[in-house]
Amino acid sequence: MEKKEDETLHVAMFPWLAMGHLLPFLNISKLLAQKGHKVSFISTPRNIERLPKLPPNLSSSITFVSLPLPPIPNLPPSSESSMDVPYINQQSLKSAFDLLQLPVTEFLRRSSPDWIIYDYTSHWLPPVATELGIKKAFFSLFNASALCFMGPPSSLIEDARTTPDDFTVVPPWIPFESDVVFRYHEVARYVEKTEEDVTGISDSVRFGYSIGESDAVFVRSCPEFEPEWFVLLRDLYQKPVFPTGFLPPPVSEDHEDDGDATWARIKEWLDKQRVNSVVYVSLGTEASLPREELAELALGLEKSKVPFLWALRNEPTRSEPLIPDGFEERVGGRGMVHVGWVPQVKILSHESVGGFLTHCGWNSVVEGLGFGRVPIFLPVLNEQGLNTRLLRGKDIGVEIPRNERDGRFWSDSVADTVRLAMIDDAGELKRTKVKMMKGLFGNRDENILYVDELIDYMKSKGSSHVG
Numbered sequence: 001m002e003k004k005e006d007e008t009l010h011v012a013m014f015p016w017l018a019m020g021h022l023l024p025f026l027n028i029s030k031l032l033a034q035k036g037h038k039v040s041f042i043s044t045p046r047n048i049e050r051l052p053k054l055p056p057n058l059s060s061s062i063t064f065v066s067l068p069l070p071p072i073p074n075l076p077p078s079s080e081s082s083m084d085v086p087y088i089n090q091q092s093l094k095s096a097f098d099l100l101q102l103p104v105t106e107f108l109r110r111s112s113p114d115w116i117i118y119d120y121t122s123h124w125l126p127p128v129a130t131e132l133g134i135k136k137a138f139f140s141l142f143n144a145s146a147l148c149f150m151g152p153p154s155s156l157i158e159d160a161r162t163t164p165d166d167f168t169v170v171p172p173w174i175p176f177e178s179d180v181v182f183r184y185h186e187v188a189r190y191v192e193k194t195e196e197d198v199t200g201i202s203d204s205v206r207f208g209y210s211i212g213e214s215d216a217v218f219v220r221s222c223p224e225f226e227p228e229w230f231v232l233l234r235d236l237y238q239k240p241v242f243p244t245g246f247l248p249p250p251v252s253e254d255h256e257d258d259g260d261a262t263w264a265r266i267k268e269w270l271d272k273q274r275v276n277s278v279v280y281v282s283l284g285t286e287a288s289l290p291r292e293e294l295a296e297l298a299l300g301l302e303k304s305k306v307p308f309l310w311a312l313r314n315e316p317t318r319s320e321p322l323i324p325d326g327f328e329e330r331v332g333g334r335g336m337v338h339v340g341w342v343p344q345v346k347i348l349s350h351e352s353v354g355g356f357l358t359h360c361g362w363n364s365v366v367e368g369l370g371f372g373r374v375p376i377f378l379p380v381l382n383e384q385g386l387n388t389r390l391l392r393g394k395d396i397g398v399e400i401p402r403n404e405r406d407g408r409f410w411s412d413s414v415a416d417t418v419r420l421a422m423i424d425d426a427g428e429l430k431r432t433k434v435k436m437m438k439g440l441f442g443n444r445d446e447n448i449l450y451v452d453e454l455i456d457y458m459k460s461k462g463s464s465h466v467g
């Protein structure tokens with residue numbers, strides 16, 4: 001049933017319980033709402049509370065559907081997102097998430113959206129949607145090259161790669177030369193430490209069913225940036241694959257509002273720094289470094305002599321962050337350390353920021369390049385190593401050298417890499433190259449064209465409601 005041009009869609013959104021997923025899902029929801037469509041955004045109470053307030057003109061188009069996270073043993077009651085739970089215990093959060101199947105099904109039955117856009121964790125959702133006659137799209141927050149590396153649904157479900165070494169080579173389904181592979185330590189450290197799969201379902205299997213049983217796959221990237229990977233992805237999936245563009249977030253609608261004290265303090269400090277002089281340091285919402293590496297990072301920043309703003313996350317298992325003793329006094333006014341949530345997009349948009357020392361989470365990459373900030377890569381877990389290889393392959397950014405096997409790195413390499421990115425003459429070409437990426441990643445008018453195409457596609461499939 002094709003929807004007519006002037007008809008509005010009702011789209012349900014169901015992201016994984018992680019800020020790096022909730023925020024881009026909300027971002028695309030706002031774009032749908034701006035185009036006059038209706039969105040039901042499904043999540044848990046604490047996650048909904050953490051999201052940025054909706055602009056008044058969109059608040060009647062986006063309805064938050066708050067479903068309490070069912071309690072399970074070993075998961076503290078307030079732990080509703082991946083940043084509340086240590087990385088090695090993420091499977092417990094997934095067990096609780098799986099218990100949302102019933103309330104989500106009830107909501108979908110009651111409200112009959114035309115489409116549901118869902119994340120990799122809800123592998124159980126496609127059959128539910130099919131039964132209710134609701135179209136279903138898997139929205140990938142991983143880019144096309146990372147998805148290709150992971151492979152077609154059949155391989156994901158088979159989950160045949162088991163050892164860290166298996167992930168350091170180009171898989172057989174990639175028919176061209178590629179260096180998008182993991183380094184040993186990027187897999188080994190986490191494979192070995194992660195708790196047994198308490199859900200019985202690995203992430204690979206979740207991805208496999210989520211992709212394999214979808215009607216379409218939406219990917220937060222574009223063929224201009226990853227041409228060969230999009231061609232391959234369509235071939236591997238044998239179904240419609242749509243780029244969403246980079247969905248550059250609007251600065252004014254970032255997590256914190258303008259009256260926020262954290263932003264006021266950070267802005268005051270940034271305002272005093274020279275244009276393009278500051279390196280912003282953040283490793284996202286899930287990654288954390290062992291104590292000795294954190295110390296090397298701190299010492300490296302100190303040795304670099306470059307002004308820095310370091311956002312250190314509050315780690316769920318530690319009462320206080322592991323900044324080396326006396327660090328803040330030694331760096332004095334040259335460095336600012338903030339523990340806890342910061343308004344990242346606003347920081348990156350500030351003209352004093354020139355570089356971004358990042359774990360290479362895809363949201364951070366998109367946000368940093370959208371403002372032309374030079375990325376300094378320190379990938380830690382998930383697909384962050386693959387993102388780093390993709391970008392380095394295009395001569396974007398610089399990577400902090402590490403030991404291939406154990407991942408150790410030293411303060412001198414941190415200092416040298418930061419100086420190369422920020423001030424050394426040898427880094428000039430890199431800085432120019434990154435400025436050239438600003439349009440592709442940050443231009444909202446250009447990027448929205450992808451969302452327009454995606455909406456046209458969703459309308460063309462309309463609703464397949466049976467009841």
Ligand SMILES: O=c1ccn([C@@H]2O[C@H](COP(=O)(O)OP(=O)(O)O[C@H]3O[C@H](CO)[C@@H](O)[C@H](O)[C@H]3O)[C@@H](O)[C@H]2O)c(=O)[nH]1
Pocket residue numbers: 018019020021023141142255283284285286287311340341342343344345360361362363364365367381382383384
């Ligand atoms: O203090 C903070 C911390 C984070 N953010 C925002 O939160 C998001 C974080 O996303 P990302 O940079 O991708 O980091 P993670 O949340 O750590 O990323 C997880 O999700 C990404 C998307 O799937 C993956 O690429 C990563 O590997 C995975 O660890 C970004 O929009 C940031 O702007 C803030 O605004 N303030």
